[in-house]
Each structure stands twice: as C-alpha cells, then as structure tokens.
Amino acid sequence: MAKLNGGQVLVEVLRRFGIDTAFTLHGGHLDAAYQAARDAGMRVIDTRHEQAAGFAASAYARSSGRVGLAMVTAGGGITNVVSPVANALADCVPMLIIGGAPALQDVDALPVNGGVDQMAVMRAITKWAVQVPHINRLADLLGQAIRKAGSGKPGPVYVEVPIDIMFGRIEEAEVRHLDGDVAPARPAPNAQAVDRIVEMLRGAERPVILAGGGTLYSGCAKELRAFAERSGIPVLTNGKSRGILPTDHPLWGRGYATLAPARGQGLVPDLLLVLGARFGIYTGGRRKSFLPPEAKIVQVDIEGGDIGRIREADLAVIADCGETLRALLQATERNPLPDTRDWATRLCAVGSASKQNFAAAAKSERGAVHPYRLALAVANAIPRDAVVCLDGGESHSWIDMTAHSDAPGRWLGHGYVGSMGEGLPLAVGAQVANPGRRVVCFTGDGSLGFNFAEFDTFVRHGLPVVVVVNNDQMWGMSAHGQDLMYGEGKRMVSELGRTRYDQAAAGFGCHAEFVEDVADLDAAIERALASNKPACVNVMTDPGVMHPITQRFVGRMAEQDASRNFVPYADDLEA
Structure with a gap:
C-alpha cells in the first residue's frame, strides 16, 4: 500500500475542495506541500512578502467568490501575514491560511522559526484556528476548515501543520477525507418574515436598499437587480457590494453616504432594506450616522450577531441575502410592490452631483x-x-x-x-x-x-x-x-x-x-x-x-x- 506524506495529503484535500491556486512565500516548513502542488499541477504564486500573499489570497476570494489560499512558513511568516488575515476577519472574506510550525516534539525548545505562540496569534484574528495534532487528522481538519471559511458568515480560517506532520507519512487507506462537494444549505427566511418585509415595503413611499458584502458572497446580483427593477427601489452599495448593480444603472445611488446630502435636500428615506450590511463607520459611525432616525429598518443578515449593532432593526431576519431576494421575488410576482422610480431618480441624482465640483479640473x-x-x-x-x-x-x-x-x-x-x-x-x-x-x-x-x-x-x-x-x-x-x-x-x-x-x-x-x-x-x-x-x-x-x-x-x-x-x-x- 502506498504511503503519502503530509504535503501530498494536504494538496489532495485542496483538490477535492476545488482550491487550485495558492499564494505564498517560500519557507522550508512547507516544502513537502510545494512538491505535491507541483506534481498535481496546482498553480502557486510566490510573492515577495507574506503580507502580499495574504492580501492576494483575499483579492482572489473577493473577485472569484471562492476560498482564497495563503500558505506561510513558521515564525516570521505567520507574523507577516497578520494584517491581511485581520483585515479578512473584519471584512468577512473567506480565506484559508496554512501555516508551517516547528515539530510538535520541539515545543518550548526554541527551534528555528519558533519562539512565538502562533496559535494564540491566529486565534485572535480568524473565524477558526486549529493545529493538526497527528497526520491522521490532517485531511479531515483541513476539509472542516475550508467548509467553515465559506459557510455562514464568511471569514479566514487557519490550519497549522507542524513540520513533522507535513513531512510525516501515512498509509493512503488511513486518510479520512471529507466530501468537497457537500456544501451546507443557505438559510432562507420563513414565510412570516417574507410577508412582513413585503408589508413594510408596501407601506413605504421612499424605500432604499442598502446592499453589503452579504450580497457579494451569496451571489445574488441577478436577483437584486430584478427585485430593484420590479419596484423601482434605489440601491446604495459599499466597497464590497459595489457593482451588484452596474454603476451606470439608473437605480444605483452610489454609496451609503449619499443619504447625508440627500437629507439636506429633503430626500429622506422612510424604509431601509439592509441586505448583508453592517452598521459602523461606513454608515457614519455610532453618534453621527447618516441613517435617518425616522426610517424603519429591515435588516437581513446570515449572522444574527451582526443585527442591531449601533441601530436596532424594526424587523430582523437571519437569512442568506440571495435566498431572501428569491423569496421576495416570488412573493411579489403576481402582486407587485408600488413603483418608486420617481423617488429613486431624485435620490440617485444626489449621488452623482459631487462630480460637478470638479468640472473645471476634468477639462x-x-x-x-x-x-x-x-x-x-x-x-x-x-x-x-x-x-x-x-x-x-x-x-x-x-x-x-x-x-x-x-x-x-x-x-x-x-x-x-x-x-x-x-x-x-x-x-x-x-x-x-x-x-x-x-x-x-x-x-x-x-x-x-x-x-x-x-x-x-x-x-x-x-x-x-x-x-x-x-x-x-x-x-x-x-x-x-x-x-x-x-x-x-x-x-x-x-x-x-x-x-x-x-x-x-x-x-x-x-x-x-x-x-x-x-x-x-x-x-x-x-x-x-x-x-x-x-x-x-x-x-x-x-x-x-x-x-x-x-x-x-x-x-x-x-x-x-x-x-x-x-x-x-x-x-x-x-x-
């Protein structure tokens, strides 16, 4: 029976889960994985700094919708990748970080690339972090990490592979793989929640959709556009959701901050449908928020813990944005919502007015x-x-x-x-x-x-x-x-x-x-x-x-x- 080393097991798990690209900077703790990646035809992009590898993996995830992979060596490799991993945690980016580590038997022996509690560092800035304790756990723990990165509220996960496990050997028959094709179902809103959202939208004269990163990772651009166009509801986006409507679409009103100058012109929403967005500095902060205090809030998020931060919602729905939009499209198919296109035209005009201040510079x-x-x-x-x-x-x-x-x-x-x-x-x-x-x-x-x-x-x-x-x-x-x-x-x-x-x-x-x-x-x-x-x-x-x-x-x-x-x-x- 053939024996596999840890690097071969690791690359096979990545293959089963559809991860075919890694961003890295060389470190000897990872050499077994590099050799396996070469043999498997996996694309490996080596950067000039581990920080760059982390940010590149983040961009890959944000641009492709897949889990981004960064592989970094022990010690300085781990500390160098802290900024992009912390950034991914704050911004809910699905990333897998594989870190090298000294041999398990060398704990507290100050080995090369040692001297720092890597797990303590990474636990603080990831959704989930695990050190592989034995080569017979490498495959299932790595598969579990990949599932965790992309399911529910996305985020970075960390798998630490000590060098004696990376270079260790195991009988192929003893490797326990998870099924890379199995993906958890996305939570959908219940019928009562859908009916209540529709009821509140029917009662609104000036509704606005605030689309956030939850719309990006649920892949619901088609549904959001259809729902907005059916009703004429204007859509405001943040940096993660930008492009969910093309930026020359008549219903796109630019960023959330459009609500600030709009208020000065008497254009105040009476309902905010918040899809996968969180309240914080990009909605004006805790005390100076430009969200109208008089507006009703419907907040839809896959993570219940993000609902109610800074501003309580009048209706909280713990669900996937895509599933919610599909339910709303079905609920309004035969009985459409009131058309608010005129309101949208006035609001979206505010968002584009800032360019007029630079007309001379443009020429x-x-x-x-x-x-x-x-x-x-x-x-x-x-x-x-x-x-x-x-x-x-x-x-x-x-x-x-x-x-x-x-x-x-x-x-x-x-x-x-x-x-x-x-x-x-x-x-x-x-x-x-x-x-x-x-x-x-x-x-x-x-x-x-x-x-x-x-x-x-x-x-x-x-x-x-x-x-x-x-x-x-x-x-x-x-x-x-x-x-x-x-x-x-x-x-x-x-x-x-x-x-x-x-x-x-x-x-x-x-x-x-x-x-x-x-x-x-x-x-x-x-x-x-x-x-x-x-x-x-x-x-x-x-x-x-x-x-x-x-x-x-x-x-x-x-x-x-x-x-x-x-x-x-x-x-x-x-x-």
Missing part, C-alpha cells in the same frame, strides 16, 4: 495634474469589465468618484481595518482570478511603498497589471488633515520625496511612464495599457488639492472652535 489640458483629472483619465481608458484595485486615503476616494464597476467582485479596496499597502497585492490576486480581464491598481505614493517589490511578482508570473500612482509627494489625507487641525507649516511625518517610482518599476522589467504635465497624461495611460505588460504610470499631481473626504473627517477643526477638543476620525471631546 484641464495643460499644467499640473489635478488628482480628479488623473482618476477621470484612468476611468475613461479602461474597459467596462476591468477590475479596479485601490490603495491610499485620498487616492482611494478620487478613483471612487470616476471609475465604473460592471459586476460585483471587481472593486477591491480598503475595509474596516484600513490597511495601507494592499493595492499591489490585491492586484496580484485579482489578475490571477481574472486572467482575461484588465486589472488596474490606482494608488497613492505613500501606500505604494509598502509592497513595492510586487512589481517583481507581476513580471515573474506574467500578470499585466497597470499601476497608476497619484504622486503628491506626501501622505495626502494625513498632511491635509494636519493642515486643517494645526495650520500650515506644522506637518509631522506626513511628507514624502519626489520619487521616480516608474524608474524603480522599470528595474523589475515593467513598462514605465512618468507624467508631470496633464497634456501628456492620456497618452501615457494608453501606452501603458497597450503594452500588455506590468506597468507603472507615475503621475506627479498637484499637492495643494485636498479631497472633500478629508474635510469631512477633520474639516471642522479649521473653525478653531475653542469650546471643542477635536479628535480625528472620532467624536469630539469636551475642551
């Missing part, structure tokens, strides 16, 4: 590059089905105003943790998940520095990602925020140099462009796209331009109100 043809003009040039140059990866503070917000999203999973940016430096790694994962689709990374010069060596990953693996750098020679949101808080001339640790990132990327073998004058901008972007190579377009933008989002974060500090003690990103304190 500029010579001189310094305005960051809005840069974002508009990128948006106009890329195809409709492109995947856009974002990084940075103000840079993230400029491209948000201009770029199109044609489908869910094609808009990848920051979540609750707010990790800087994820743009290039996200583009790695997105391009691997979408080999025939254009992937563009729009980033600030500050964020670019975190994982700059991933330009090398693009080149080695033939990933034709185009990276556009909004180079304002500073951490834009930080520098502008300090100007508002303390006055000009008092910046601290927020300024950067006039760096030629294009030349550094060219050293890795990338196509490179450098732009100082807006007259050269459009042609440079077109050349980068036409090169069909990894590319860096380094654009020197006007450092004096501040995005309105920074003003909203800390702008009131400019009032110099002595009665208040202003605090960035939080509630003011008493002076």
